[in-house]
Amino acid sequence: MAKHKVVVIGDLFPSARESLEQKCDLVIWDKPERIPQELLYDWIQTAEGLFSRGDIKVDEELLSRAPHLRVVAQASVGYDNIDIDFCTKRSIPFGNTLGVLVEATADLTFGLVLTSARRIHEGWNFVKEGKWVGRKNIPYGVDLYGKTLGIVGMGSIGAAVARRANAFGMNVIYHNRKIRQDHNELSANYVDFSELLTESDFLVVLVPLSPSSRHLFGEEQFKKMKSSAYFINASRGPVVDTKALYNALIHQEIAYAALDVTDPEPINHDHPLLSLPNVLITPHIGSATIETRTKMAELTVENILAGLERKPLPACVNNQVNY
Template structure:
């Protein structure tokens, strides 16, 4: 009997999903916290597939140690952990899990806006601390209806967020590199990037992380915002100059923020963000629902199996060169 080819799984998978891979391949599993480097990945040099998470850097030097590798399937939408050009050059198909988490992240984003503007987390802490007593009402917050929300990056998730916020009475604006042709959800109006930061009462960041966007939101953007404005980031922490955000929150340059992502995760107890009352801190839970994570895992497995079977995966990130081979 011919030996099965090897697949490495360093992402959390339910037994039934793992079983789908094991039915066709010899599977080696590693904890998702394991980080393989060019020096340590060599013991898996014969793998043909790798299902992993964004916590695992798949660099050119790592890829060079995996001569048989045909695909890397990321259990995530983001893939900035992978050097895609190097993978493409080697004929390695890169896959992600787009679409299946859009609804969950959109719902969290709307919740984060309401939390920041209406002070929901602060109000809950107020009650639990026993401060809600006669003669000591919770401080007034502000309405969302009648306000302007600016969405930086009106993609799949933004297009779900826009109509919900519009239904709550918000004027929705957006900025993409190029305006969207045709009808835009939520009657969203295109504005320049500068105007989005200057005119919005709430700024939501939904751009992908790449070389052009990393660290692209900093002191200049926060200085341009209204003192009454709120900043919401459910995308990636490293899109932001975090010390500049801390300075803006401390100084009152902006009213508050809601973050589901940070530069360092988990957020260290000594991080300056932990000391600020005007920021809502969430533990990167945009896609953290049972249904969404199951759908993500299912798609990641299907991407892996489809690619190795010579079929086009649904979540293909790169277009391989004709004749390229791993």
């Protein structure tokens, strides 16, 4: 029996690769840079499955060149690079990894809160550079206990961040499209967006990228925040107007920014943000633990194999075409 042809963009953990290779012939682009578009077009012509990556635009142009494609899956929760409507129009189910990376991303997000508040990375640099000669001139941070943590986007990850903040004695407020029915259990109070901006000592962004959330944080929003506020973005880079954030930091409209995502991404080493002392940036590592990335890869493989066999995907975004 002939094997299914699957295009894989990105590295595969050995267990996930082995599972796919048992039933599929793979063509793999495992380089960190984006696959050349013409090469992708060539590969996709005969592909039945696509294991995608966030830097690939799965749109009408790409899908129109893939007459045999049965399924697209991606090892991520977000899918702003995927044209879901056109996938649905083509009756192609799209699978993501919803739920798998909640705790790892919440750990990283709250880690950015704690690290930036207590200047942990700056303390390490202070020691490494030989500046630690006594108790004077050490980096001073701020307390978390008793401070207000505001969360924009109170989904599963937001709820997990709220639980961590509770353990540190923080007051939690949030803004969401809908009030959570369990917010009392999370010791979190719903507020409108404007109040969240003005009341938060630490403001965490966890919204998905959409037309309505693009540049949700710009000049107007930063001006409303406390001058002592810490801004943490662990969602998507374009949710923030990068120039407005830079100006807010240099004009001391906010105190600090800790980012796991940027716009552009990756951020250039000579970008003006990197010249500021009140910025911490990590390279989009929210889900980057061995355990979580393994689970994400395995679920993506399960989605691919189910789609190839025309069975329901375990985690499907466009369920109306889920076999």
